[in-house]
Amino acid sequence: MQVTETLNEGLKRGYKLVLSAAELDEKVVGKLKEAQPEVEMKGFRKGKVPLALLRKQFGGRVLGEAMQEAVDGAMSQHFEDSGERPAAEPDVKMANQDWKEGDDVEVEMSYEALPEIPEVDLKSVKLERLVTKADDAAVEEALNNLAESAQDFKDRKKGTKAKDGDQVVMDFVGKVDGEAFEGGSAEDYPLVLGSNSFIPGFEEQLVGVKAEEEKAVTVSFPEDYQAEQLAGKEAVFDCTIKAVKAPAAAEINDELATKFGAEDLDGLKGQIRERLEEEYAGAARAVLKRSLLDDLDGKVSFDLPPSMVAAEAKQIAHQIWHEENPEVEGHDHPEIEATDEHNKLAERRVRLGLLLAELGRKAEVDVTDAEMTQAVMQQARQYPGHEREFFEFVQNNPQMRQQLRAPIFEEKVIDYVVELASVTDKEISKDDLEKAVEALDQD
Known part of the structure; x- marks a missing residue:
């Protein structure tokens, strides 16, 4: 030929x-x-x-x-x-x-054609890794938050009116056209006012009730209510208030610790400290990764495939537009034009993407089957009850497999570069770490 x-x-x-x-x-x-x-x-x-x-x-x-x-x-x-x-x-x-x-x-x-990627002396890369320890104050703060999340309810003084956030214990019978309907009655039912767990308008009418009071609550079922025989109909609930209870944080003791899978309070504190330091380490890695990418971006310059830059700029513009217009869920909207700012960001992403791909190729960085399986399992958890269908979808969709593989590959290349770079640790406070993370969003 x-x-x-x-x-x-x-x-x-x-x-x-x-x-x-x-x-x-x-x-x-x-x-x-x-x-x-x-x-x-x-x-x-x-x-x-x-x-x-x-x-x-x-x-x-x-x-x-x-x-x-x-x-x-x-x-x-x-x-x-x-x-x-x-x-x-x-x-x-x-x-x-x-x-x-x-x-x-x-x-x-x-x-x-993909461009020739220039060699980079990775040993010349200098990085600062932030290190943050979980101090006693942070552990206590997290412990108090756990206690609040495990809140209990205690009886209010007799005669006290129920407020939003209180728990009302009651018996009730619901009736439509004077007749009690199936599933509309309960005894000793604990309802937290403001939880929106009942029909709209129900909980608001119980604000101000007292123990031993009887209250008729009139509401209308929504037109799209799941029980067709009740949809759109007005109902009256005859409620007998048996107790009004105020929310109270759980006591911080060994009993609380066992609720969260620890043997005792000291064990729970240890778990909290480990979790906090894992969170700090994740945040610090994000800062380190940005610093590394900035350094690499300043070290290389090469021609970029125009179509790759245009596609990336279009995707960036589309994503930002949806972030600014969250009420639009679909893609039935006018064509979104990429701006100079979008194109500049796209050039950086394409340049760094090609550089990392080349570094990974030369270093023979590979994504293992076990790593891919773990990634698929993590994604499948977002579809409870349909995990098998998701697995089959991924198996038959090369583009989806690539979407799952790409971030794993990138993180492994980042690890490879960091190992070769000159890295110094710097211990900082939690507040300073938070400021460093916030700065990432402002760049």
């Missing part, structure tokens, strides 16, 4: 591939001869069907296969010989659309 370069501007490449009619015919004959020994046809013994008859019977299909194989082979050979790697799937199309059997096959191929 004859290959002629037609475009070489920056990273843009274009080629014309010509497969002569004689070459194509030779490939077709070769494929037919290869299949001939296994072909059976009425009137002929197995393997004795004449080539001319095979060509008449199967020539059209074999012709298409031979043409595709020739083009694919020429493309593979081109990339092997040139050493180039396309930034995306090459655009391949027939140049002579009016082609007929007996004509040469003319194919046009175009693509954007």
